Amino acid sequence: MTVVEERPAPPAAPPPRPVNRLWALLRNSWRQLTSMRTALVLLFLLAVAAVPGSIFPQRAVDSQRVTEYYAAHPKLAPFLERVGGFEVYGSPWFASIYLLLFTSLIGCVVPRLLDQVRALRQAVPDAPRRLERLPQHRSDIRYAGQAADLARMLRKRRFRSKVREHEDGSWTVSAEKGYLKETGNLLFHLALLAVLIGVGFGHWYGWHGNRILVQGADQGFCNALAQYDDSTLGPRVDPADLPNFCLQLDKFTASYQDTGQPKGFDATVGVSENGGPIKTRRFTVNDPLRLHHANVHLIGHGYAVTVRYTDRYGESQTKTVPFLPVDGMFTSEGVAQFPDVNIEPKTNKRDATLQMGFEGRYLPTVGTGAASTFPAENAPALFLTAYRGDLGLDVGTPGSVYALDQGQIATGDLKNVSGARPHELKIGESWTLDDGTKLEFVGTRPYATLAIRYDPTQFLILIGAVVGLVGLMLSLSGRRRRVWFRALPATSENSSGTLLVAGGLPRTDYPGFADEFAGLVKAAEEGIRDGGAVQSTDGRDRPGLPGRDGSLRR
Structure with missing residues (x-):
């Protein structure tokens, strides 16, 4: 009778852990x-x-x-x-x-x-068992030096090296190079992060504004939000945070080539910061004016027209208004508006239907057509069309200061009172309208278009751009590779030097690795001549022989 031994049943496998789908979704x-x-x-x-x-x-x-x-x-x-x-x-x-x-x-x-x-803290890994399987290998290298000498030679070639001794009397030298590639990648990404941080904080804490500044002490500008033509403050900036300074354009000069192409611009301004004395400063297109917490950039220029209007009661008003260029020869368009004219002296009441607006073009050099032929003021002329009526300024609707309200003209609230063709005026000439009022072309002044801005992270963005460029160059030029040398145990057949087996492995695509590996092998072989002599006790040199541990005996 056969007795069957009963074996205990294997323990049941634990039930699978339930999968948290939300956590898996977030992790993935x-x-x-x-x-x-x-x-x-x-x-x-x-x-x-x-x-x-x-x-x-x-x-x-x-x-x-x-x-x-x-x-x-x-x-x-x-x-x-x-x-x-x-x-x-x-x-x-x-x-x-x-x-x-x-x-x-x-x-x-x-x-x-x-x-x-x-990876930088860890030692270079030891040599694999079968070096002959690597893309680059040599198995017949005679080396008369020690392992430390070989490691020193590799370190001179900027390899990280590690010497290891084994129980069978052999030793290995492991070397690695090319960590700058990954370092360059990290530098590039860290620089990109710095640029993104700079852009974000610059948007929060920066501000900028544009202003047309006409030449003359009576056309000065102080850094207040209301005095900008257009401006933008960062979400973390209040109008009271703007730095305290004032500017006035003392002189503006422009030079041109014979073709009308600009040659150079130069602006001289008077600057007063924090209520201090006025200092004369000069800046150009590529050389901004640097103030405390503000940079003033010269981004354009043009001509401002000065006209004097005398109403039907003999009262005169003089205005200097910028005309905006519409082409490269500075054919400029603009408007001069006189809403507070023709006021009845006895009642001191203003008739809104007697407001005046003059719209037209200014040509620095008059030619045969309706456009200027040269940007400098060689033969200046002003062509204006006069409009009388309600300018539409009293309703409070925002509008352009460089053109009349076309809606007022379309509805007939503004009427053309100068005829079908614009009236031409030279500097110093006057124009008498149909109601006896008069407009005089006094002259022109240059103006400069200024971009005033402050970016607290500008230096950070510059550093990030430079570091990013350096990191990109390191990433493109770096190639990671490893080299190993193994000394075989001493035998009677290798008494003339240590027999080395070498192998090399490029971690990235590197077409020149074969030549570099051959150079390292050649440097190791030359150690028989350069480093294979040791000093004997009697003062004479004799070739070193390998000992049982693979090093040279003395």
Whole structure:
């Protein structure tokens, strides 16, 4: 009778742990967001999202152009307003791409930075058993030096090296080079993060504004929000935070080539900071005026026309108004408005239907057509059309200061009182209108278009750009590779020197690695002549022989 021994049943496998689907979704989403592929896609999307900012006028840069775009495209402009087309860089969709890219870069860079630090702290791995399987190898190297000499030779060639001795009497030298490639990658990404941080904080704490500054002490400008033609303050900036300074344009000179192309611009201004004395400063297009917490850039220039209007009661008003260039020869358009004229002396009441507006063109050099032939004032002339009526300034609706309200002209509230053709005026000439009033062309003054801005992170962005360029160069030039040398145990057949086996492995694509490996092998072989002699006790040199541990005996 056979007795069957009963074996205990194997323990039951533990039930599978329930999967937290929400945690798995969040983990996989984070891994996908912090991958390099996602970072590149977001960087591309950020570049594409910035394109509308170059196509459509931006309210932060020039609000007047936005108003003109509304007039030219009445159907498209409201749609662009809803999707943030006129404020691209402050729109929610641009900010979302920006923040996703910032998060992706942080999640991508931090783990790689920790891995790089660990790799630099770890020793180079030991040689593999079969060096002949590597892409580059040699097995017949005679070496008369010691392992430390070989490691020193590799370190001179900027290899990280490690010497290891084994129980069978052999030793190995491991060397690695090319960590600058990954270091360059990390520098580039850290620099990109610095640029993103700089752009973000610069938007929060920076400000800028544009101002047309006419030459003359009576046309000065102080840094107040109300005195800018258009301005933008960061979300963390209040009008009271603006630095205290005043500017006046003392002199502006421009030179041109014979073709009319600009040759050079030069502005001389009087500057007073924090209520101090006025100091004369000079700046040009590529050399901005640097003040405390503000930089003044020269971005354009033109001519301001000075006219004097005498109303029907003999009262005169003089105005200097900038005319904006419309072509490269500085054919300029503008308007001079006189809303407070023709006031009845007895009642001191103003008739709104007797306001005056003069719209037209200024030509620095008159030619045969309606455009200037040269940007300098060789033969200046002013062509004006006079309008009388309600200018539409009393209703409080914002409008352009460089053109009359076309709606008032269309409704007949402003009427042309000068005829079908504009009236031409030379400097010093006057024009008597149909009601006996008179307009005199007094002269012109140059003006400079100034962009005044402050970016507290400008230096950080500059450093980030420089570091990013250095990191990119290191990343493109660095190639990681490893080299191993193994000394075989001493035998009677290798008494003339240590027999070495060498192998090399490029970690990245490196076409020149074969030549570099051959150079290292040659340097090791030359050790028989250069480093293979040791000093004997009697003062004479004799060739060193390998001992049982693979080193040279003395």
